[in-house]
Amino acid sequence: MKTELRKIYLAHFLAGLSTVASVIYTLFFLSHGISQAQIGQLFGVFMIAMSVFNIPTGAFADIVGHKVSVVMGLFFHALNGLIFYIYPTYNGMMIGMLSAGLGLALQTGAWSSLTYEVLEKEGKIDKLAEVMSKAGAYFSLAAVVGSLVGAPIFKYAPRLPFLLFFICIFLSGIVAMQIKYHKPKNKPTLSSLLATTKDGIKFMLGSQKLMGLMVLTIAMTTSRMLMNQNIIQPYQINIGVDVALIGVTAAIIQMIQTIVTAWAYKVANKVGYEVSLIITVLAPAVAVLMMSQVSSLASLGFIFVYCAGQAFKEPIAGFLALKLMVPTHRATMASTSSVLSSVIVGLLLPLGGKTIDLYGLNYTLILLSVWMVGVGGMGIAIYNYGKK
Template sequence: MLIIGPVLVPFMLFKGLSYSQIMLLQSISAVSVIVFEVPTGAIADKFSRRISLFLSGWFCASGLILYIAFESFYLFAVAEILFGLGLTLMSGADSAIIYETLVKQGRKKDYQRIEGRAQFYIFLGQAFGSVISGFLYKYNPFLPFWISVVNIMVATFLALGFIEVTRERSEHHYWKHIFLSFGVAVKTPRILWAVCCAALMGFVIRVGYWLYQPYFAAVDLDVAWYGVIFFGFNIVAAFSSHTLVARFSNTRPRKILLTLGMLMSMSFLLPILFMAKWAIALIALQQIVRGLYRPVMRFYVNHQVQDSHRATVISTVSLVANLSFAILSPFVGMLLDLQGTTVSYTFVGLVATIGTLLLYLLRKRQKLVAEQV
């Protein structure tokens, strides 16, 4: 569990980075995820999901240590690449283990609920970690980062204890397996819609985190209170993943995902109308999305593909999300440096609004085509 969320942007500013440099680093991280995402998903499919998770922890911890030890933009870029590699080794493998175990037990319908419960405990842990993070940072900026490194390593060794069920494995060679999985994503209309949705949500959800601190600074919120705000954010996300996932488990996933797109739009456009400390509560709408998006999207994708391609297709969806973030995030960083918080929030809010409308129209078109077949 990482507790650096509330103080990561202040820490990077403390290290001498501008907003443009911060977002460029995040773009580098996203590009590294794009490069590694599908190959590491294929490793999980063809070899071992457990080993994939174990290696993930080592790379993530190494990236954090580079941030702690150095003050060079170029070394920070290396850290982001390592962190990106670690995230890709985890992506797809974790949800694939859960889903396949439930299928073997005849409990496939429980996937959303169990994934949501796992998210609930993660958010709850992050909530309590966030409370102390801001105060630890004010005492010593490096403390939250060292604690996070220790937490990662503990989780890394716990991953070795996971048990993988016997499953169908791809009989194709590595690269052929990857291309076949891409074919599944492109030729399956529902997966193609999920890919387009991931392109939108991957950008707006991820960039939302990097826009918290500029808004906090704009309304003159002291850094010590960032952790308290993040506590509230994580409690909302925990409620969303625990209660709302169960509440809407019988609702069509695409309908839920479209609603989440509109919530993201509101979370950017409404706060800039007021620019006040209390309006931070409106940004908390993003936490509802944060809690619901992963279990709903993962269930939606898992339900469409076979075991042999599952982790790779999930990774493909994640790849597209990172591609959109890699392309647009440097532009948001420049907007922050040149135009400020209000313009940046307006831009992201409009992207969320227009993107959600286009997803709705694509959904309608796919339904019409399906009815004509």
Template sequence: MIPSARRVQGVYLTLLLGNTLAASFIWGINTLFLLDAGLTNFEAFAANAFFTAGMVLFEIPTGVVADTIGRRASYLLGTITLSSSTVLYWLLWLWHAPFFWWAVASMLLGLGFTFFSGATDAWMVDALTFTGYKGSLESVFGRALVVTGAAMFAGSVLGGVIAQVTNLGVPFLLRAGVLVLMFVFAFVAMRDVGFTPDRSMGPWRATRNVLSQSIEHGMRKRSVRYVILSAPFASGVGIYAFYALQPYLLELYGDPKAYSVAGLAAAILSLAQAAGGIFAPRLRRLFAKRTTAIIGASLASIVILVAMGLTAFFWFAVVLLVIWGFVFAVAGPVRQAYLNDMIPSQQRATVLSFDSLFGSLGGVVIQPALGRAADLWGYGTSLVIGGAIELIGIPFLLASRRQGDPSDSAGARGDAGETGEAEAAPTTP
């Protein structure tokens, strides 16, 4: 039975909905949670850095799982690992555990997310190709941002309110519970189609092969290489800024215990991202090249970060946060589509994981460095420094643009199939 393009997108969007809802329960309070457990700013962002270090360490091995066992298996393992390590995080908060154990638990959280990174998107792209889908990937990734934005809004608001009514630990237990439900859904609804796992090699040989394929299709192709090399700067700064804005906005607000305000700020960001997801395909058509949209969004992000770091007014910072989220959301689908169009199907999960690995590398170094800057000079100064760091990635994006890859012009004004459904293959009984 050949699934319809609509059903594939439905399953994909449901997976993202559940993952994002689970994750967003703690997005508005995560830094506050770590500080409440007795960690300093440096230790809190160092814990986040160990999370990204776990993603770096496990990206390739979990890429092997996705490409040799299956994308569905990778997703199921991710839900189990992430649910278990979230409960461990809650226990460490109860015990006010020393930093060493936070580092270990954070790396396990990173392991959980690496089972998702690359595998979920690759599953969707291959399944859509299998159905004969002719629409643009920007449209699908744009819908994904709308769904994840709505889930983030609901989860962030609920997480902040529940934390204020109960305590900072309850949202972590809710996250673990939702992940268990997502395991059940994926077990029933998710099937690997359009992709045949290669199980002919043992794990060690497969790992070497995955690394080799990552280098071949991710680093030796210049247009892909430069996009990947830009990832550490944008991702590292973006992760730090997202979590630093929690205590920074409360500082500007004047009440460090107003957890619902922190959750509301994350929710506002989610709405901005949803709006960006809606408009991403339309705004993409304004540019002849995808790299133009990506570079423009990166420059806008830098200006906004600097402005947020310099302001002393809470509501102005919230407005800037909305614009930052919108810019991020517009750039995300375009970048994803650009990369996916340049990567062969068989190596798609591998190279997307490799890209995620480089983004995580930025987080390993940049997060604790900016966290230390926040300890010394305050959150505002650390955001300004973050903007300067993100600027380093712009020359790499310009270098990718200069390669003139055909994928850079795909999906431009006048391309057919933006709606993504009219040309999809019909459902076959």
């Protein structure tokens, strides 16, 4: 079993190195004549594609096997980097985003299921949470390394990070192909999966509290995507950060998010989950507002606070949603929430990019702060006062 777990950890580490490219996404787009509105369109298509592909890929993974789904997902994801490297135009990038959306959709849920099957083979299912946590730690460690080297490489060879992105994730897929696991004897049929999906959607839409958490997710994910893909990198250039050092700030952000995620549950247990939800909205909203008013290197502190607040939200909202879901339909209910929120976020991102083109970064930051407080606050209110 140790050998198979090492393969899982190595595959996650190699995939984490892909931040060598993601750390300079926005600067790469802008340097190739892509406008902020077009960046919003690209990531909007990515979000919608991933959510739409999520619907059939879950059933595909259950029927043909989770290992097959993981490997195919990694290869399609890797293809995204190769397309960006060879064909760095708007049309090429759009094809790359579609490939990435399909690749990540194929991996969603399949990695945890494959890990479960590896542990089941040795009767060690109780170690699932520990193994998944270690795999995430290896990914995060690699992400720090990728962030540190990505920006300096981009400064002297702008397209090279995407070739390295392709190589790292492709190798991750090769490693995943070697994983041996316990093959379930009774695979679900398509008809049973469709029936489960139908019931799960009904349960999800019938819960006001879950819908409240989904509204909160829409508010904060829209903000996170716009900040990560449109704002943070050019904003750092504007306040005097050298291109080669953007990877350093990205590495610091990665480390902060890892620490915050690890301690989120302990903080929430002390201050309460309702208070924690308010913090997940107010901390990023105030940080973004301050970024709009302070145009100096001191604003890096506000960027770090913003990213910490976003990292704090993920485990808190996820835990609260998990408690509300029907155990036999958790995967479908989670998928339904993901699809709905991703489609809405995908439609909103081009509007955010267009706002930056028309009014600039600072005005957009103010609107983003208001958006988080207004829509995020509404989501919290629905959660607090809605029916289960």
